[in-house]
Amino acid sequence: MKAIWNDVVIAESNDTVEVEGNHYFPFDSIKQEYFKKTDLTTFCGWKGMANYYSVNVNGKINKDCAWYYAKPNDAASKIKGMVAFWNGIKIK
Template identity: 60%
Template sequence: MKAIWNNAVLAESDDTVVVENNHYFPADSLNREYFEDSIAGTTCPWKGRASYYSVRVDGELNKDAAWYYPEPKEAAQQIKGRVAFWKGVQVTS
């Protein structure tokens, strides 16, 4: 699987975990040059507190386009250390 935005490959792995129709990529599969920490956060009742990354490619910013759960709840342990995407990031095989 590949996560692509603005013609850049943000992440690539054949080891994704699908939860709620989102592919969670291993953190070590990210091309870190495109990622910036975000102050955004949300809470999911069964997964826990999510943190976000913004993505910057060729000077264009996609704010809060990736999220992860630093300490997922017990029911979501399979996504610990993984990152998912939205906001126009294409996830394709």
């Protein structure tokens, strides 16, 4: 699987986990140079507190387009250490 933004592969892995239609990529599969942590957090009743990244590729920023659960609830333990995408990030 590949995550693509602004025609650039920002994450690539053969070991994604699909939850609720989203592919979660291992942290070590994202290209760190494109990612910047943001202050946004959201809460999911069964997964826990999500933190976000914005992605900057060739000067184009996609704000809060990637999220992860640093300390997911037990029910979501399989996505610990993984990142998912939305907001125009193409997953192929």
